[in-house]
Amino acid sequence: MSYGLIVADVRKGTFDERNLDLIGFCNILEVDAYILLPKGDYDVDLSYFKRVIRLNMEEADFLNPLNIGAIVEKTIEKFGRPSIIIFSSSSSGMEMASYLAGYFNVPIITDINGLSKEEKVFFKSCYSEKVYAHLRLKNEGFSVLTIRSGSFKQHANKKCEVTETEEMDPPTLSEKRSFLGYVEEEKQEIDITKANFLISIGRGVGKKEEIAGYEELATLLKATLSASRPVIDKQWLPKERQVGTSGKTVKPKVYLAMGISGAFQHIAGMKDSECIIAVNKDPEAPIFQYAHYGIIGDMHKVRDKLKELLKGL
Amino acid sequence: MEFTNTTKVFTCIQCGKCTGGCPESGRTPLNVRLIVRKNQFGAQVKNSHLWYCTSCGTCTVRCPRDVKPSEVIFDMRSTLVESGDISTSIQKALENTFLQKNPWGRARSKRAEWAEKSGVAIKHISDTLEKRLLLSCCVHAYDPRCHVIPVNISKLLTYSGIEFGILGEEECCCGNEIRRIGEKGLFEELREENISNFNRYDVREILTLSPHCMNTLKKEYNLPKLKVYHYTQLLWDMIREGVVKIGKDYKKRVAYHDPCFLGKQNGIFEEPRYILKSIEGLELLEFSRSRENSLCCEGGGGRMFYEVEVQYERNAKIRVEEAYELGVQTIVVSCPFCLMTLEEQAVEKGIEVKDISEILVEVLE
Amino acid sequence: MMEKNVLVIGGGIAGISAALELVECGIKVTLVEINPSIGGRMIQLDKTFPTLDCSTCTLSPKMVEVALNKNIELLTLAKPIFVEKKENRFTVKILKKARYVDEKKCTGCGNCFSGCPVYMKSEFNMGLGERKAVYIPFPQAIPNKATIDKRESRPCKANCIQACPINTNVPGYLRLIRDRKPKEAYILIRSTNPLPSTCARVCYAPCEDVCNRGDMDYPIAIRHLKRFAVDNFTIEDLPIPVIQKNEKKVAIIGAGPAGLACAHDLAVKGYNVTVFEAETEPGGMLRYAIPEYRLPKSELRREIQYIRKLGVEFKCNTKIGQDIGLPEIIRQFNAVFIAVGAQKPLKLNIEGEKLDGVLGGIDFLKMVHRGEKVEVGKRCVVIGGGNTAVDCARVALRLGAQDVKIVYRRSREEMPASEEEIDDLIEEGVKIEFLTSPKRFIGRNGKVSEIECVRMELGEPEKDGRRKPIEIVGSNFMMPVDTVIVAVGQIPDTSFIEGSELSTEDNGTLKVDNKTKMTSLPGVFAGGDVVTGPKFVVDAIAHGKKAAINIDRYLRGEELQTFEEEKITQKLTKDEILFLKEKFGRETKVRVPKLEAQDRKKNFFEVMKGYNEGEAILEAQRCLASKIEGCIECGECDKRCEVKAINHEMKDEIIEKDFDALIVATGFDIFDPSDKKEYGYGKYNNVITSIEFERLSSVTGPTGGDIVINGKIPKRFFFIQCVGSRDNQIGARFCSRVCCMYTAKHATIVKDRIKDSKVYVSYIDMRAYGKGYEEFYKSVQEEGVIYIRGIPGEVIEGRDGLIVRVEDILSGELREIEVDVVVLACGIRPKKEIFELSRITNLELDEYGFVKTESHSSSITSVQGIFVCGMAEGPKDIPDTVAQAGEAVASCLEYLL
């Protein structure tokens, strides 16, 4: 029986929750889950896996795509060929997956977010989520897949009775790429276009005095504060925080719009955000047409409640 | 920076009248005279300064030497555009216009979405006999607030039995703002596309809804055989000739804000006022700065897509305050740019901003 | 040497200088000037720069010299229209516009101006002051003769004046109302009418019936416009004229409109006038018959009060023939005017007329207006169809009658009461039983309770053109009633003449010579209803006025004037109507505001309300005579001219003459800054041009030299230079040369006259070429005048004045300076007329329109024998102009000799 080889998504000693999607994926396909893990003390429930292969190498080397080919070669030597090699669709997962596929010149499908088990068909989104492509692998050997986070984690529910843990020495490490270190984001200029998470406030904020409360909320949530034009016009926040046609166009992962009714000009500047959450008193506010989630309520109350919850955590 | 000298900068005698009349000078670093002067010398102008210009045309209209300072600024912007050294928001607007023929990059297929709201059957220009083209501005096409304008006009025309057609998905940005942003090549492409559309459908007259479109079609398209006009002109004709009848009162104090591109640049001052004056109960007040001296709303010349870096009291805000002091209840406009810029400021003062067609539709029999 | 003859075109400083120099050299000169006076622009200037000499003082003597010099033929209001060069001579046709005033007769006294109702902007004062349509442009004018500014002929026939029994100058006062001069309108009305307020309310307005505007659409609401003039005048403020009292005493019997008018006119002439009145208050029918809601008594009292103030004595409660006999009066007074009116109600002469509750119309009205309590009951019937009947019905309604009916034997068409009154009456709820006649009144207990009526039908027309009503036999019916008012007409009560030599006509009116208003008794005149039978107020006033004229003549021993009653009114022809409709279009009459029926029918408040200013102006401008510019030929000037110099029939002349040479000195125009909207000229009245500033600061100007704008002395001045100079957009790329210096002059005048003033001058670059100019500029700066380099972009309204937005180029700073006055230094433009002149003379002009000259000699033009000097050749200052005039003369002489 072939197995699915999971290349663990780890970073800074953390075993990412995204790995659960990979486990879930294996479970659906009913293949044994093997996992490649580097040296380190990861908080991971090993009973998900049929086999855990502990590589005797540093995390940074493990995450170097130039090494993954040799590691997999060695794994195959030792445990036979897997049917699939799976990564999460994270920055390093994608990097390694594409390189690995090229290394073996095998097919690769990335960012899978669904599948049809019977047909062995994988779904992946194309054209910015507008359509899903249904893809089937025709090859005989193994393939490389990457899995979109959040797609299958609910299936990560099968524990293995026996988990075999193997230690494995790493292959010769590539010298052509080396990890130099993490970069702490210098907190100098705020660039709202680069932020992952924006809390944006609009005319509904009412008074200048209220701004501080939102700054505090943004700090608590590690979000960046932006605003719509009326707030900027009143000079309550600096110009570079303006979202909209005449300000900045942003595409964060989450755009939390508070007290913004959603003038066309504003919408144009944020509509491509991955997830838009709108808080507004007026259920008719146009912003709700663009938002993924909405809270109909007073923005200040929502702010204060959030702060309360966050501080309580 | 290298400058093209297609204009008459050398006839400038540095009288400073341009700066003195500029709606941006004094509050922003824009100094039109200095820009012209530096242009004479080929000296460096700070790039950002060029973007304060709203293209209202005041300097050009008033320049005693006919230097056309606005054109000097557009030329200099065009140098920036050619070098690629422009802000992302402007860049986005240009790329979008290239791609989707509108600066927001909204789908071209959705250009005529407003037509569904009109409740009347709107024909494609090819299905009409009179070949009267209703041309909406990109703002009308995509801004939900402004949809009401083409909707109202098409209703009024339909009820009055005046035939018209639209281009639908084929409609394309007129390029007025694009030219003023300095993207001459793109302007030319837009012009070519529009002209070929006009020719293809044998368009005889164009009813423009935005003074900006009217301006460029009239002055920068070279369409000697085409009659191009603004909808306030047609509406006034319709009222005067009794084609539409006003049957209701509009009991409000109203002031008409002259759009730069309709008023000072194209001399259309009276028709909108005639329309308003023919409405019973409507008290037409005048801004002190009106007609040729109307205060620019700062929507034009790319300013809609570009926010300058200094913060200052916006003209739209000043305008709304003027209206407030006059005791105006409704500011009436006839340009989508003015509608959007003024409305944004007027909300807080409890003053409404309406397109003239909105008022007219309210008072019809 | 043959006598040489030179034509100098233009009477400004250049032309004057040239003309005077030419005659010095023995040349005969014809000086033509397009304006009524010579003097040109220079005479408009206050001071000349840089020496600050008085411009008028410098120029006036030269102008007088021109007038006095026998070798100068001065033709004003004239311009050459044809020039032909034959060999060495020029044949010139000169168009001399009609002055409409005989220059030979006119003494320049100025009486004519005072009556003229047409105000026009004074060209001399650049529109800052006014002049009349008949005028002398300025006191130093040469020639000092009046001119009538007649631009087009009056499109209507002014029937209104003719139709009015007192020949009110209707077009005149309408014009004044149109021009927002209601007070002047009142004065004009009053000049012929001592009871304007009364007439403004109750006149039957014969003028409106014949108004030519009525031929087009609707007649002008003339009476209401009179009302507007009256409403805007406080009679208490009307000064008492200086009266030269004489010893003669005149008695007037009856204080009605005829008596009052006569008393007024005689009092003004200095007579001692006593008015005898039977009632307790003067006013006659105005007081006792016309209801309060039509003519408030307070209004009447105010008019009478003014007549009292003129010295007229009223003896009320004095009935002639009862309290005092006519012979007694004739004995005591030098002359008598009988104007007792027609007070006796006519009777129907049917059964029951003596019953209680049957009242005579006029008696009923008098009772009410005396303040007696009159019970009308619930049902009131008024018999009759005239204004009195209508008045009675409406009064009865106001007294509380619930059911008021008018019984009239003919149909509405024949009803003599005014249309408007009938409409009002019906609106108030009074019913009219047309074609109905009372047969008898039936009483119960001596009080009327029913009328037996009979229906009528109309038969053949009678003498007066109205169809005769004929009873329909058997159509009798009963009408229950509480009060009957019989208002079928009045006749004079002439019982007082018994025992005198006076006699009556068959219809009961007093016999007079209709042409002179004198009775058979010398010195005893009569007028008004007592002579005519019941007529209208204005007819009575006319009689009173005519009587006053002849009483005056009689007492001075002059021959009596004869008055013709004939009125000639002309309708517009079809073609005229068509033409006028085309030209002016249809204009609706401005509705006369009045109280709503429900608000008025239970009270005596005045029904008609006055026009507001806007309405009045709108209505007044409908007057066809108000549609024309200039003289409306109303005749006021003619009335006043003692030497009869006015001649409206005068025609333009063409004078043909040969000349040996021509000197063109046509001068220049000043750029009109109206198109430079950014400066707000024409919009803000504190934005003025430099030449207007000259007039404002000049002692000969409208303010006598005080710099006053909007009634205030401004403190903060902003002078903007180069307005209309160096301007490609208006095709004037050139520098006007004089503005820098004259603005410096203005600045120094302000600094000199207004001590704490703040003065800014904006400029592009300072052009101070000429001897002493640089020093002058420096001294102006030293006086504290602030020079800003940079021309303002716009002038906008500020909180407390005007805000000038100007970039101070030297600092790059945009300044927003608040000032009280902005003065635009308008540039020089070629004279409009030069293009025409160039066409007829083949004179070459430069690209701007100035006369082209040879480069080495600035006065030699492209045409041999034609020379040029002054601004006609190009912008220059006065010294250069004078110098160039000299040069032109020298070149001319060289050419001639």
Place this chain on the structure above:
Amino acid sequence: MNIVVFTKRVAAAQEEELKIVRDGEDLDISKLPFKVNDWDNYAVEEAVKTVEKFGGQVTAISLGDKESDEVLRRSIAMGAKEGLLIRKDDPIFDPAVRANVAFNFIKKHNIVFDAIFTGVQAEDDQFGVFGGYLAALLKIPFASMVIGIDEWKTDHVVVKRELEGGMSERVRIGIPCVLSIQTGINEPRYVSIMGIRKASQVERKVFDGSEYMENIRSSIELLRWSYPPKKEGAKLLSADIDSACRELLEILKEKGVYQ
């Protein structure tokens, strides 16, 4: 220094309704406007910026139909020295195939480079594979999600890679290499129409794509297209503020912006 940039012409679908036709077999993109892949635009800009700084030249290569010339013109307008079109009129969906074609092309023409830049992914298929795959085929080092080039030496570069949660890492990579460029690394210059017109005068070489396809087979079968589950406006959270806020925090966690 020579940098090769792969740039792709894609349909701009963001604003449009993307129609699935023929029973799910096809996407109708005929009415869509086409443009340069956004990520590639950044890659071109970065390449141009790099050579502007360190010298060398940029070669833009596009694999696609003949219209793809447009993106080459654009690259030239931005500063690329030359543009090469590997013309393949039928679209290649499988990224492995695309990478192999590119590999064959590079090998066959012996294209010399110090670095190959690609965009992180293409807007249309969103595979994000091409750069890494090609690097592996070429057996040269690779880094993806590059958001900064800190150092450029003769034998190596130091780049900054974007990681999750606002983190990034710095890695050193030997030259030659393949870098996949992430958006935001720079602000791509505006390319004016005039600029593109001028660029049209630079000759672009066209190569027949099928020549590089020998022995390459796709192992991915594209069965059909489907629409994602329809989203209907905003999903409203509880009316009660307390629970709404709790739900909100859950969403933030799920989206990975708040831990």
